[in-house]
Amino acid sequence: MTVVTQVEQLSFDEDLIEADLKPYYWVNQSNALVNTKQNLSINERRLLYALVSLVQPEDKDLKTYVLQTKDLANLFGISESGFYERIRETVNGLNSKPLTITRAKENNKFVIDDIYWVQRASYDEGQITIKLSDDLAQFLINLKSYTKYQLYNVLKLRSEYSWRIYELLKERERFGKRIMEIKELREMLAIPDDKLNLMKNFRAVVLEKAKKEIAEKTDIRFEYEVHKKVGRSIHSFVFYIYKNQKNINKTIDEESLDYDIQTILNLLITKGIRREKAVELVKNYPPKYIEENLRYVLRMEDKGLANLAGYIVSAIENNYAESTYEKDLDNSLLQLAIGNVDSRLKERTEQDIMDLESLYDYFLEVINKSKVSTKEEIDHIKNEMQTTLFKKMDDIYEYRKGHRLPPLLEDDFEKSKIKSYFKKWLTKHREELPY
Known part of the structure; x- marks a missing residue:
């Protein structure tokens, strides 16, 4: 005998906001978030920052959004076929890679906080109801120092390294340059110690690829050169940041x-x-x-x-x-x-x-x-x-x-x-x- 149990559908307590995603929406995030270690895939970043672009400067807390999967697929520039399951996999992927924050305490002791990106998600045919973690509010609301860019600058990027380097440079765009130690850059890009150890490979896979892709698809471009050496090893690079006027004019409508x-x-x-x-x-x-x-x-x-x-x-x-x-x-x-x-x-x-x-x-x-x-x-x-x-x-x-x-x-x-x-x-x- 088959027993069918009716399960009451879980519902969000908060009011739901029907979200209308547009590629020109602005991403606002604290500089502290930009400068954390992140190990997210391209699709995970696309979903995360599509949600971040819905957060408004006047918001007092993070909202719960209802998104149409077809709108997300169009925004990401990929086929809607099978996208429903891919979104669920993307949310699970996000929460398998929490944001890790280390806080100093007295007596030279530290506390490590793992902050999950998504607080809750619910899936229905053709749509997803989703809310970012309340713990992320400190990085997205009432910001004192922040980095700002429009979604269309990053949605077409194919490399997560390009996206992260774009953010790191956008933070210092007004100053026209940023100096970064190799160790610091590898940490922020979440590159394992046993990967890309040869500088030749690091420059080809990370820096040169990002330089080309960022210049082709975003509102900035950059050049870089060695800033400091320790012995024969490169210690740091200096990145020179320029407005990419041809892309700025192209995306303004x-x-x-x-x-x-x-x-x-x-x-x-x-x-x-x-x-x-x-x-x-x-x-x-x-x-x-x-x-x-x-x-x-x-x-x-x-x-x-x-x-x-x-x-x-x-x-x-x-x-x-x-x-x-x-x-x-x-x-x-x-x-x-x-x-x-x-x-x-x-x-x-x-x-x-x-x-x-x-x-x-x-x-x-x-x-x-x-x-x-x-x-x-x-x-x-x-x-x-x-x-x-x-x-x-x-x-x-x-x-x-x-x-x-x-x-x-x-x-x-x-x-x-x-x-x-x-x-x-x-x-x-x-x-x-x-x-």
Whole structure:
């Protein structure tokens, strides 16, 4: 006799976010993570950093994402056939290679922490629900020193050595060079002691291959030379890092530029800067420049800045972060992107307010046309109206957050008949809102 047992499907406790992966999403990770020993395969790195690219600067914790396997396959540039099982194998592979962190204690003692990359994954036909380990949050959220690059720079790399060298050089890109000892570089690339011991082989398999592939596929290129010798042995190399302008121009398109502008506007407006001023700043300064100065201020936020928005504006206009980013994009393309984003944002805001006012008008009409006469009956309808408006405001907030749009602000309701209701909604949600 066959016994069939029905097993209740496990579910995540957190709210699930339907993730829409794009190759131009930004990877932000702490410099500490960049400089750790990592021994991940190319597919493991592709999945890991696709997830990292979904983490937003304003996030307070790591989220749970629902990803379509076909989207992942397209992003990785491989066939969808059999990809479902490959993803599961990739997740298992990631967690078989934990990130190892050594912490110093008193009396010259050390503690070794093994941090697993993925906290949990669930597989269904055609999709995967996945969350990065909470222990990784320290390397991905509220970053003080970080390395930043867009996914498309690394997704086409075929060598894990190329990917790691790319990250190590991106960390020092602004300085134009990086000096690395051979021992240190081998450690970060997780090259075993018994592999590639001959310098000729090391240079051919690791350095020369990375130099060629990085120049062909990413936004930087590099040259290198011997920095120091000990006896006849090479002790360290110096790497000279250059912008790879031909690839930068090739990968910039309207959609990716719109995304950058929208992300920066979202950050500025969320921090209390009026939309008109935020647009003005984006018109006058490049996105990376703005972000560096914004992060500079946010690192000081816990010091109790009296006027956070004002200080952010001052920081951007006076370059408190001493950012070296310049406007290296065609100005007409940048202005077109700003105009597109600003126009879409205004249209969305007008539509959201119109939808809310329509609800308000509906309830006023119910009151005017109904036969209710007592104060209690009218108050009941008004309470129902407020509840409905608040629910709609909740939905609008979540939609805009999920689509990386700036939230509605009190200024948006300056001429609206429901301004008082929006102020009440803000008061009710003040502690959980990021602005």
